Amino acid sequence: MARRLGWCLPWRRGTLDLSDASKVWRWGGGGGSPPGSFSVRGVSSGDAGSNTSPNNDATHELFGGRTNSLGSSMGNDVRKKNVAVVRWSSSDNAQVGVRPMASFAASAAEREGKQATTAYDSSAAEKTLAGVFDELQAASMTDSGHADSRGSRDKDERHERAVRKLLNKFCSGPDAIREGRRLGLADKDFVRVAASFGRWFAQRYPASKTLASFSFSTSVVANPNTTHLQLLVPLFTQYVKVHHADLLSSSDTEGTAAGAALVAPHEWYPVARAIRRRIIYHAGPTNSGKTYRALEALKAAPSGVFCGPLRLLAMEVWDKLNLAGCPCTLLTGQEVKRIPSARHVACTVEMVNTDKVVDVAVIDEVQLLGDEGRGWAWTRALLGLPAREIHLCGDPSALGVVQRLCEITGDDLQVMQYERQTPLAVAKKSLECDWSNVQPGDCVVAFSRRMIFEIKNKVEEKLGPNTCAVIYGSLPPEVRREQSRLFNDPNSGYDVLVASDAVGMGLNLGIRRVVFHSLRKFDGEKMITAPAPHVRQIAGRAGRRGTTYEKGEVLTFDPSDMEGLAAALVAPVEKLTHVGLQPRIEQLEEFESILKVRALREDSEAEEEVKANVTTKISDPPTYADVLSAFFEAVSADSGYAICSMRAELMLARMLERVPRGSLQLRDYFYLCSSPLNMREPCHLGALLSYASQMARGEPVMPGLSMPPQGWAPRTESDLMKLELLHKQIGIYMWLSGRFGDDKFPRREECDETASRVAELMNDAIKSSGRLRAHHRPASRG
Numbered sequence: 001m002a003r004r005l006g007w008c009l010p011w012r013r014g015t016l017d018l019s020d021a022s023k024v025w026r027w028g029g030g031g032g033s034p035p036g037s038f039s040v041r042g043v044s045s046g047d048a049g050s051n052t053s054p055n056n057d058a059t060h061e062l063f064g065g066r067t068n069s070l071g072s073s074m075g076n077d078v079r080k081k082n083v084a085v086v087r088w089s090s091s092d093n094a095q096v097g098v099r100p101m102a103s104f105a106a107s108a109a110e111r112e113g114k115q116a117t118t119a120y121d122s123s124a125a126e127k128t129l130a131g132v133f134d135e136l137q138a139a140s141m142t143d144s145g146h147a148d149s150r151g152s153r154d155k156d157e158r159h160e161r162a163v164r165k166l167l168n169k170f171c172s173g174p175d176a177i178r179e180g181r182r183l184g185l186a187d188k189d190f191v192r193v194a195a196s197f198g199r200w201f202a203q204r205y206p207a208s209k210t211l212a213s214f215s216f217s218t219s220v221v222a223n224p225n226t227t228h229l230q231l232l233v234p235l236f237t238q239y240v241k242v243h244h245a246d247l248l249s250s251s252d253t254e255g256t257a258a259g260a261a262l263v264a265p266h267e268w269y270p271v272a273r274a275i276r277r278r279i280i281y282h283a284g285p286t287n288s289g290k291t292y293r294a295l296e297a298l299k300a301a302p303s304g305v306f307c308g309p310l311r312l313l314a315m316e317v318w319d320k321l322n323l324a325g326c327p328c329t330l331l332t333g334q335e336v337k338r339i340p341s342a343r344h345v346a347c348t349v350e351m352v353n354t355d356k357v358v359d360v361a362v363i364d365e366v367q368l369l370g371d372e373g374r375g376w377a378w379t380r381a382l383l384g385l386p387a388r389e390i391h392l393c394g395d396p397s398a399l400g401v402v403q404r405l406c407e408i409t410g411d412d413l414q415v416m417q418y419e420r421q422t423p424l425a426v427a428k429k430s431l432e433c434d435w436s437n438v439q440p441g442d443c444v445v446a447f448s449r450r451m452i453f454e455i456k457n458k459v460e461e462k463l464g465p466n467t468c469a470v471i472y473g474s475l476p477p478e479v480r481r482e483q484s485r486l487f488n489d490p491n492s493g494y495d496v497l498v499a500s501d502a503v504g505m506g507l508n509l510g511i512r513r514v515v516f517h518s519l520r521k522f523d524g525e526k527m528i529t530a531p532a533p534h535v536r537q538i539a540g541r542a543g544r545r546g547t548t549y550e551k552g553e554v555l556t557f558d559p560s561d562m563e564g565l566a567a568a569l570v571a572p573v574e575k576l577t578h579v580g581l582q583p584r585i586e587q588l589e590e591f592e593s594i595l596k597v598r599a600l601r602e603d604s605e606a607e608e609e610v611k612a613n614v615t616t617k618i619s620d621p622p623t624y625a626d627v628l629s630a631f632f633e634a635v636s637a638d639s640g641y642a643i644c645s646m647r648a649e650l651m652l653a654r655m656l657e658r659v660p661r662g663s664l665q666l667r668d669y670f671y672l673c674s675s676p677l678n679m680r681e682p683c684h685l686g687a688l689l690s691y692a693s694q695m696a697r698g699e700p701v702m703p704g705l706s707m708p709p710q711g712w713a714p715r716t717e718s719d720l721m722k723l724e725l726l727h728k729q730i731g732i733y734m735w736l737s738g739r740f741g742d743d744k745f746p747r748r749e750e751c752d753e754t755a756s757r758v759a760e761l762m763n764d765a766i767k768s769s770g771r772l773r774a775h776h777r778p779a780s781r782g
């Protein structure tokens, strides 16, 4: 049943429809933090003796303070602060300049002679401090003489000072700020309430009178880990609720905004924060040996994880490590291939485990931190990976934001700069719009699947059948691998590759020339000129070290595009200013409860007042789509972060409102709506509706695949497309099975086998290009 919101919401003047989602990629946003300075553990620049850094702009900004450009402030930092720069020459990768890690500003913990790496005790965080205090206080009452006999006046004073320091740190730190916002405490009231909490605490637990403060201060001094501060949160909550309840109900709008505030994301990962990490940024152009270096470190480590942007890349590294005698497990959204005794994992970046401590981690294509859709996954990996050493590989555009994040987390950063290992030049001439100018070793790049097949047919008309391999995004990784194998094999006859921009990432292909069919591409909404970094990434595939062609050329099909190509290759690298962020499921669940509680309160309000405030429709109970819409209307993030779009998720959530809710919980919708499907494919949407309905009824979910009959072989390009869609649908089922488990999605193994059969069929279809004909659509060019 739809109901109207009765409280004063900032979004109340608009109805919640799908267009609301267009606002979600908001750069910056300013969380509206309370004034004052903020504390962060282990900031390794500035005053190493104190963790409180009111003058540290980077720290202050990320807590919602004044806004500044990440890129511009980063330039100085990289030269001045905790960054070592190592340069690798193009010829032999020799080290030409090293500033040793030891010369970086040591962290406060190190200068004080404390252990740099502390294991995180998660059970400690589960205890409520109130409980601990009550226990200790009870002990002190029965044993007060014992306390007195222990504590000299000096000792008491020291303990009192330690407690005071800790309280100050807590009251100005992210845990208290976040909790205050969660409770609906307005930012303007926070400082006053936090200060009064400090006074209340000191009165209630004076060091000289109870064992509680004694125990608290000594344990904290022995182990200055932020998790101890987190122990104060329940006590703070209790205090605010009992002593300042009036302030909590003062503003629904602020309370809702608080629920949607993504504050201090680095504090979301206590395991990583308990480790002093060494980050090594391998910055350079394509084919400069960045990934090679990082993988060497990974192989040599006792345990490690590789996080790649694509399943294909995760598979490639998985293969490489296992072949090199380093047992490695593969983990992607769709598959888990466990290798017994493996202490290494190759995974897609979204899948990385942020609770498991490893020695070395590699995060590939780190510049995707700024990606509008998936940037959050890189941010999560960078902030959350509990690895003693993390290798980042990518172009230098993310250097500033990485430097900034390292300052906040207190990790050391070392930058290694690389140059391209083989020459890459712009050709003198284009293909002059003539496919007979295609040569063996060429990779023709087109930005649409339809064009890829048109070009393949045109080239094969000139060079003969079975001369073109193809690679594009919707081909399953195993098919892409087979196609690249054919192209790389000089005896296969597949001398030319026709590919989409999917070829740009990672694959080692023996390409002599990259030929852009066009520099225009569809960005999901409109045609745009391909961005320069994108063009560079693809062009960089020509002339790779270790292939037949160690000298690369790049050109276009049409002479009129040559100028644009040359300009893109020399365009300056644009620095990232923000990194992506997305709410976690726990935050959305919390937000759902805020909506529910407020809906209850609204019932008691006067009808007239309700009418005056409301235009937004929210169901009772709120649907997942309502929660997402409301969350993204109210969302704010610390500066330096940008909220990634969840537009597709919202559209799916609206679609799933058609399914009776049954036993589905918010978390179920969250995963259902995150599944990797093609939004434009009715069969995928239908499959999702069917899976959700089966789950809602509490039935085990069946894949419901429509398999081609035995002996069927694809004859046309559209047959191939049907197989692609089928393969993708199997992928959706397997992805959901990975999230919900075999109990709910029991046909995983069967699906795995079917996926392999479908992939084989697709490979055969592409290989037998004589059979596979495009529908007769006119080519747009050439």
Ligand SMILES: Nc1ncnc2c1ncn2[C@@H]1O[C@H](COP(=O)(O)OP(=O)(O)OP(=O)(O)O)[C@@H](O)[C@H]1O
Pocket (backbone or CB within 6 Å): 093, 284, 285, 286, 287, 288, 289, 290, 291, 292, 293, 393, 505, 506, 508, 540, 544, 545, 546
């Ligand atoms: N020191 C080395 N010894 C042997 N081979 C190397 C060395 N460095 C790089 N290579 C090889 O050169 C090729 C390109 O290296 P790599 O993939 O590391 O480059 P990259 O800078 O990560 O490029 P991209 O960003 O395009 O993936 C790979 O085939 C790699 O194995």
